[in-house]
Amino acid sequence: MSSASINAAGMNSVEPARVEKRRSWLASVVHHALGRWGTRLGIGWIALVAFCATFAPFLANSFPLLVRVDGRWSSPAVIHLTAVDFTLVIAAASLLVLIRLKKLPWAIRAWWFAGILGMTLPLTLFAVKPPLVSGYEEYRDLKHEGRVQWMLSAPVPYSPNDHLTDQFDFTHPQPWAPSRSHWFGTEQNGEDVLSVMIHACRIAMSIGFISTGIAVFIGIIVGGLMGYFAGIVDLLGMRLVEVFGAIPTIYLLLAFCAAFERNIYMVMAIIGLTGWTGDARFVRAEFLRLRGQDFVHAAIAAGLPLRSVLFRHLLPNALAPILVSASFGVAAAILSESVLSFLGLGLPVDAASWGRLLNQSVGQGGGFHLWLAMYPGLAIFLTVFSYNLIGEALRDALDPRLNPQ
Amino acid sequence: MSFFVGVKKAWARRPCHLLDGVVTVTEMMQTTSAPLPVETPLVRVRELRTWFPIKRGILSQTVGQVKAVDGVSFDVREGKTLGLVGESGCGKTTVGRTILRLIPRTTGTVEYRGKDFFAYQGESLRKLRRHMQIIFQDPVSSLNPRMTVGNIIGEPIQVHGIAKGGERDELVASLLQRVGLDPSFAARYPHEFSGGQRQRIGIARALSLSPDFIVCDEPVSALDVSIQSQILNLLDDLQQERKIAYLFIAHNLAVVEHFSDEVAVMYLGRIVEKASSKELYSNPKHPYTLSLLSAVPEPNPRPKKTRIVLKGEVPSPSNPPTGCAFHPRCPLTREMARGGDERDTVQITSGGEPVRVLRKCVDEFPALEQKQGEAGHVAACWVTT
Amino acid sequence: MTQKPLLQIRDLNVAFDTPRGQIRPVRDVSLDIFPGQIVALVGESGCGKSVTSLSILRLIPSPPGKVLSGKIMLDSRDLPALPEKEMRKVRGKEIAMIFQEPMTSLNPVYTIGDQIVEAVMLHQHVSTKQAYGIAEESLREVGIADPRRRLQEYPHQMSGGMRQRVVIAMALSCKPKLLIADEPTTALDVTIQAQILELLRKLQRETGMAILLITHDLGVVAENADVVAVMYASRVVEVATVEEIFDHPLHPYTQGLLRSVPRLGAAEGRLESISGAVPNPARFPSGCKFHPRCSLSRQAAASAPAEQTVEIKTVEETFRVLKICTTVEPDLREVQPGHWGACHLIENYEGSKVSLPVLNHRREVTANAVAAEREGAVVVEVLQGKEG
Numbered sequence A: 001m002s003s004a005s006i007n008a009a010g011m012n013s014v015e016p017a018r019v020e021k022r023r024s025w026l027a028s029v030v031h032h033a034l035g036r037w038g039t040r041l042g043i044g045w046i047a048l049v050a051f052c053a054t055f056a057p058f059l060a061n062s063f064p065l066l067v068r069v070d071g072r073w074s075s076p077a078v079i080h081l082t083a084v085d086f087t088l089v090i091a092a093a094s095l096l097v098l099i100r101l102k103k104l105p106w107a108i109r110a111w112w113f114a115g116i117l118g119m120t121l122p123l124t125l126f127a128v129k130p131p132l133v134s135g136y137e138e139y140r141d142l143k144h145e146g147r148v149q150w151m152l153s154a155p156v157p158y159s160p161n162d163h164l165t166d167q168f169d170f171t172h173p174q175p176w177a178p179s180r181s182h183w184f185g186t187e188q189n190g191e192d193v194l195s196v197m198i199h200a201c202r203i204a205m206s207i208g209f210i211s212t213g214i215a216v217f218i219g220i221i222v223g224g225l226m227g228y229f230a231g232i233v234d235l236l237g238m239r240l241v242e243v244f245g246a247i248p249t250i251y252l253l254l255a256f257c258a259a260f261e262r263n264i265y266m267v268m269a270i271i272g273l274t275g276w277t278g279d280a281r282f283v284r285a286e287f288l289r290l291r292g293q294d295f296v297h298a299a300i301a302a303g304l305p306l307r308s309v310l311f312r313h314l315l316p317n318a319l320a321p322i323l324v325s326a327s328f329g330v331a332a333a334i335l336s337e338s339v340l341s342f343l344g345l346g347l348p349v350d351a352a353s354w355g356r357l358l359n360q361s362v363g364q365g366g367g368f369h370l371w372l373a374m375y376p377g378l379a380i381f382l383t384v385f386s387y388n389l390i391g392e393a394l395r396d397a398l399d400p401r402l403n404p405q
Numbered sequence B: 001m002s003f004f005v006g007v008k009k010a011w012a013r014r015p016c017h018l019l020d021g022v023v024t025v026t027e028m029m030q031t032t033s034a035p036l037p038v039e040t041p042l043v044r045v046r047e048l049r050t051w052f053p054i055k056r057g058i059l060s061q062t063v064g065q066v067k068a069v070d071g072v073s074f075d076v077r078e079g080k081t082l083g084l085v086g087e088s089g090c091g092k093t094t095v096g097r098t099i100l101r102l103i104p105r106t107t108g109t110v111e112y113r114g115k116d117f118f119a120y121q122g123e124s125l126r127k128l129r130r131h132m133q134i135i136f137q138d139p140v141s142s143l144n145p146r147m148t149v150g151n152i153i154g155e156p157i158q159v160h161g162i163a164k165g166g167e168r169d170e171l172v173a174s175l176l177q178r179v180g181l182d183p184s185f186a187a188r189y190p191h192e193f194s195g196g197q198r199q200r201i202g203i204a205r206a207l208s209l210s211p212d213f214i215v216c217d218e219p220v221s222a223l224d225v226s227i228q229s230q231i232l233n234l235l236d237d238l239q240q241e242r243k244i245a246y247l248f249i250a251h252n253l254a255v256v257e258h259f260s261d262e263v264a265v266m267y268l269g270r271i272v273e274k275a276s277s278k279e280l281y282s283n284p285k286h287p288y289t290l291s292l293l294s295a296v297p298e299p300n301p302r303p304k305k306t307r308i309v310l311k312g313e314v315p316s317p318s319n320p321p322t323g324c325a326f327h328p329r330c331p332l333t334r335e336m337a338r339g340g341d342e343r344d345t346v347q348i349t350s351g352g353e354p355v356r357v358l359r360k361c362v363d364e365f366p367a368l369e370q371k372q373g374e375a376g377h378v379a380a381c382w383v384t385t
Numbered sequence C: 001m002t003q004k005p006l007l008q009i010r011d012l013n014v015a016f017d018t019p020r021g022q023i024r025p026v027r028d029v030s031l032d033i034f035p036g037q038i039v040a041l042v043g044e045s046g047c048g049k050s051v052t053s054l055s056i057l058r059l060i061p062s063p064p065g066k067v068l069s070g071k072i073m074l075d076s077r078d079l080p081a082l083p084e085k086e087m088r089k090v091r092g093k094e095i096a097m098i099f100q101e102p103m104t105s106l107n108p109v110y111t112i113g114d115q116i117v118e119a120v121m122l123h124q125h126v127s128t129k130q131a132y133g134i135a136e137e138s139l140r141e142v143g144i145a146d147p148r149r150r151l152q153e154y155p156h157q158m159s160g161g162m163r164q165r166v167v168i169a170m171a172l173s174c175k176p177k178l179l180i181a182d183e184p185t186t187a188l189d190v191t192i193q194a195q196i197l198e199l200l201r202k203l204q205r206e207t208g209m210a211i212l213l214i215t216h217d218l219g220v221v222a223e224n225a226d227v228v229a230v231m232y233a234s235r236v237v238e239v240a241t242v243e244e245i246f247d248h249p250l251h252p253y254t255q256g257l258l259r260s261v262p263r264l265g266a267a268e269g270r271l272e273s274i275s276g277a278v279p280n281p282a283r284f285p286s287g288c289k290f291h292p293r294c295s296l297s298r299q300a301a302a303s304a305p306a307e308q309t310v311e312i313k314t315v316e317e318t319f320r321v322l323k324i325c326t327t328v329e330p331d332l333r334e335v336q337p338g339h340w341g342a343c344h345l346i347e348n349y350e351g352s353k354v355s356l357p358v359l360n361h362r363r364e365v366t367a368n369a370v371a372a373e374r375e376g377a378v379v380v381e382v383l384q385g386k387e388g
């Protein structure tokens, strides 16, 4: 008697013959997008930026990570950590652990992550009270005095706001060109460029994600309602989209920054509140297309509540173009912030930002400082380029004609 | 045949309590709806109209109406099948979806078990929907590509509080088995299945709420010939088993004849003839029915039947012909008008050619009326008796 | 029968490279079409009918498609070897094609007239004025009233049936020797389908061209074809005259197909069906591609010794079939004079020779359409029947 089922795989299309077929839709899209080396480079760069953003205080800090002064051990870097620093580190750690827990379903792990994040932020805000910064040169002075027995400093031993007041030098004014002790040089106030750039990763990441998040959220709600209900809702929604679409974001930003106190959250909110129209159009078009499809009718006929029809049946099918437009949106937001900062308007003067460094490349007394233009410029370019690469790869991976399911 | 042997075998493989679960659910459904008096149909449709506005311009003014369904009445009895046939665009799908309130109606009534279905709103409507389900033509677009088969079938079960958790999964498994699929495939996505298999999943989803009425909108038209009869047999078995009533929409007359107790023929949004399935095929009373019957190609190289090839084109439902909508293509009225005098006939252009037809057919709309033959055989034609 | 075939397809093999590996939509297909003959190619979705017809005209998208081997002889020219310039003359002029979708085979931004005239002037040396004359004439031939006005119209102004007629008119405007009709009526209603098929038959009788009719509707085949080739899983599995196929089908697939078609006026009761699903070309089963669905093999396995059978498990059921069906793919043999089949269990199959299916057969003309002038009378007769 021959062994069973030698040919069965051939006959029915659902035999577990192909591992590839078992992938969920999202996984297969990611797989296809990752197939390109361009995307991998893009993701690599973004990962580097994200790493710097998370661990900035450990990478660039005037306070040593571990030090022994007068025979007493201490960790000034940790003491000076802010609530945000703590949250980020805890979030990164829990993310790592959750990714490792392969047995749990994705959804549960996502909820866990959200829960941890939601718990940590208020807790740290309440509990962590870093001392007001007295002087960044404190430990350099101590070392000078020979009171330090052992010291482990961060790879870049300068905080972004450290103006190097102890190294003030008339004959050789700031900014300093790149050197052994300052690899990327310093800017006009004496801040170390590399340190500023590392800390600026936070703004670069958050401005992109938060403003795009706001935009996508509003876009999904408005576009979803327009697409699902069509008719008068659509008509009114479309006028709203047109009105918001006509607002020139950069002028609005300029106006607000000139009129109010500079604030990064305001910048994010403005970019988000004006940038949702594209997402809304995409979602609307998708919902309009999908609402006529049979599976939506089946869901309604089965008596499913509107919530389920909208968010379980329609939305996941409409996510594709949003994902693509969001990745381009992130790039655009980063660029907007850089432009603002370059014009000297965007963020508070002491906030670390790539655009602000660019702004200083043209010195007040004339003259052009190449390193102040080149390094931050390159970082902005690479980040924007990476997001565009990812967006493009996603778009292609989601295109059924290029990626037959 | 062997396929059903397979199903039975698979059925026997399952532990018994799962099947018990199905029965309990069915019973539960039955208790919620009291038995119907014999004379009340399960679904009664009266003078149903569904018009789609034609919009133009930036302000979307309504410049006309597509009268997709224009005064349709019929009854569907418990456990019986009403077939609905007609050409593409005559409004069959629109009838089916309007009855289920997936498309808003313009006027008319639909009664479910003697109660006005359009009177239900919100939560009570949502609850009532479980009794009336639909199976679609397109096996690709009718299943959510982002949900697993188990969720597609299981979500309605859960939402209506029929079963949760493990019990729900067992119910899904037994449903999958009933439609002839392996229960272990509940974790897969629709794109991993072939057309016929997807259609089975669609049927399982419709069954999941133990409905007593299902609109089958061309359930086999998109399938391969060799798959069609599998699905038709499955639907047939389910009807025997569960006393489900079907509104069976199709354009293939042979399928409809085989499947239905009663058949209604639609032309441009109206029913032009209705009779028991046998009567309609043996004794058609409307020239359109006759031409439909004669146009079906027979799988026989020496066909015996005579073919009547209609002239002219299918008119548009946004601008239907006056009087009897069939008059520009009707061979009967042309024949009767031959040699008739000026008072009774009128010259029209059809398909670019001048033809002479009966004045009555152009001027007045014929009502559905009883014709010679079986009781309940109605047709809308001025000429036939 | 010394007539030479118009088109000879010999051992055609076509492959597509897909991300999931190579698929073979056409394998060892041989087919002859004689002048004035209607050859029907039937089979299920995805069995390779369209790819076969496209490879005749060398229209397979490449990449991913390529013809691996095989000859396609038109008269005495081998089409796959012809230079592209020569091939362009063959397309449209000698072989014309009609596609399934009447909506997409016309360009929406040009008028009907422009499109027909362009086709005419490409192949015939005539002036624009003459070309318009020819276009008008060909529209009249396909039964479009007021052709002069219709020439000025755009495709969207016409109904599906009328568009399909325009496509036919365009295909016939250069008087091709062979017309490939790939599911010409699948998208149309039965009443319109009857019109179009009637028209094709009439034109075929008048011009004497040959037709390769691709369809999955056995009714259409029965009423129109002279010779039928049944395809399953990218191979031809049965070839015979139309009468033979419908009277004595030999291949279990053909038999099952014929049994499972619901017929008008047939007795009530269950339909027979072929179990299982149409195989996916990326994962064909081994041996005979039909074995997972074959009832003949199952029956034979029931009475065969266990070592000659194999168990098969599918999503739907578990059963046993003959081992030979799962190991050796049967080739097309002439099992009876003028009847070719590819199945181990056909009577005489073992003793028959492999040969090329060549059949110069014409069906008896059965005029089943009522002549136009009698039609009304017949309608009256049937409808008013009993009493007069």
Ligand SMILES: Nc1ncnc2c1ncn2[C@@H]1O[C@H](COP(=O)(O)OP(=O)(O)OP(=O)(O)O)[C@@H](O)[C@H]1O
Pocket: B052, B066, B067, B068, B086, B087, B088, B089, B090, B091, B092, B093, B094, B095, B251, B317
């Ligand atoms: N949402 C809509 N808006 C406008 N017109 C519509 C809409 N849905 C359907 N129609 C029109 O209503 C008419 C009837 O359509 P319907 O889909 O009910 O026909 P059908 O009989 O199901 O045809 P088919 O056999 O092609 O499925 C058609 O002319 C169609 O164009």
Ligand SMILES: Nc1ncnc2c1ncn2[C@@H]1O[C@H](COP(=O)(O)OP(=O)(O)OP(=O)(O)O)[C@@H](O)[C@H]1O
Pocket: C016, C017, C018, C025, C043, C044, C045, C046, C047, C048, C049, C050, C051, C052, C061, C064, C065, C216, C281
């Ligand atoms: N461009 C292509 N790339 C990859 N595969 C293709 C391509 N065109 C066709 N195929 C595959 O070749 C096989 C045969 O296709 P073909 O179009 O000939 O089928 P068919 O018999 O005409 O079916 P239908 O009745 O659906 O038209 C199919 O499985 C199809 O998936």
Ligand code: SF4
Pocket: B286, B287, B288, B324, B325, B326, B327, B328, B330, B331, B332, B333, B361, B366, B380, B381, B382, B383, B384
């Ligand atoms: S009413 Fe007149 S036009 Fe209509 S079907 Fe009857 S005879 Fe024909």
Ligand SMILES: [Mg+2]
Pocket: B092, B093, B094, B218
């Ligand atoms: Mg329809």
Ligand SMILES: [Mg+2]
Pocket: C049, C050, C051, C182
């Ligand atoms: Mg095809």
